[in-house]
Amino acid sequence: MRTKRLLIPGPSPVEGKIAEEMAMPAVPHYGKEWLEAYRKTEELLQRLFQMRKAKVYPLVGPGHAGLEAIVITLLKQDDKALVIDNGFFGRRLREVLDAHGIETFSIHSRWGSPPDMRRVEEVLSSRYVRALFAVHSETSTGMVNPMRELGSLAHEYGSLFAVDAVSSIGGLDLPCDEWKIDACFGASQKCLGSPPGIAPVAVRGSILESVDPDDVKAWYFNLLIWDKYREDWGSWHPQPTTISTNVFFAFKAALEGVFEEGLEKRVERHRTVGRAYRESLRSMGFETVAQEEDCSDTVTCVRPPPGVDATELQKRLGEDFDILVAGGIGELKGEVLRIGHMGPTANLQDLLAVVGSLGSILKESTEVDVNSALEVATSMSKGLL
Ligand SMILES: Cc1ncc(COP(=O)(O)O)c(C=O)c1O
Structure with missing residues (x-):
């Protein structure tokens, strides 16, 4: 079993320096050495997401942790969302939004075919939609959604654009600023070649500033709590909770590998x-x-x-x-x-x-x-x- 060539669409094999980090002795998840690594990781994430004024978060968990953090922090109960549903993970976006009680509309198209942009525009223009959600690389069908067009429509009608980049980050170009992506989440275990366990998230800073903290009914998945710890404990422990130092340093090595290449x-x-x-x-x-x-x-x-x-x-x-x-x-x-x-x-x-x-x-x-x-x-x- 362990000798097979692992060519499933994630997790990917963990190799070289990234694998070596998994075998290193654990170190504290705070203090000088940790802080330097954490800051460096934030800087690399900003470059990877290509979002200049982003706040970035290396959440501990699978990709879905990133999705839930975005939904919980940016949307409140009365908000409406629109989802591009043309594959398994598009449908999953809808399921997660439903689970959080957000009123959600879907634009369906045959699995593997792009959304009908006229229908996307119809919905965005006829009711106030807080956020449009789409999957960048739909892993169930092997297709990419038209990010640039979706981002421009969302912005034209005053909606946020939130993107699942789980199977694209580190493999496909993801110019968040250029595509007007406001919130984006990925995962460590696919194109980054790191072990599962980190869900990198990027959110445009100005959006977080406009969120009323009383509207966010969560703690760990509340990105404002992450901001608070970055601010209050920024000189030694910039994140709210423990992070596996092996998983984190492996993730950092993976990001460094991206920019070395x-x-x-x-x-x-x-x-x-x-x-x-x-x-x-x-x-x-x-x-x-x-x-x-x-x-x-x-x-x-x-x-x-x-x-x-x-x-x-x-x-x-x-x-x-x-x-x-x-x-x-x-x-x-x-x-x-x-x-x-x-x-x-x-x-x-x-x-x-x-x-x-x-x-x-x-x-x-x-x-x-x-x-x-x-x-x-x-x-x-x-x-x-
Ligand atoms: C496009 C996409 N979104 C979300 C997920 C879910 O990721 P995770 O299992 O890390 O939560 C996957 C996993 O295959 C995926 O390919």
């Missing part, structure tokens, strides 16, 4: 690998769920060629080739394969292993040309060699 180069690496996956798999008869122009470069979601069973393919990859990919979830259960190429797994070796192994399985029952698919993968990944 260079953010642009890293995004380009994911773009190259994403395109190469799609083209080589198409050449063997697979079909992406999303149109090429909407595809995410961190996760590939494909239907197998006619007559080939997705669940069986997934099983064979694991049993015969030691490669772990994911199957479909929700509406796409049993219909697709989902392959993560996130952070450390956005590389040529893993790509060739997947294409070669899928090719060998397909060859048993179809006329597939595996060598030509491998050539497509290699020639499209030239920049990575």
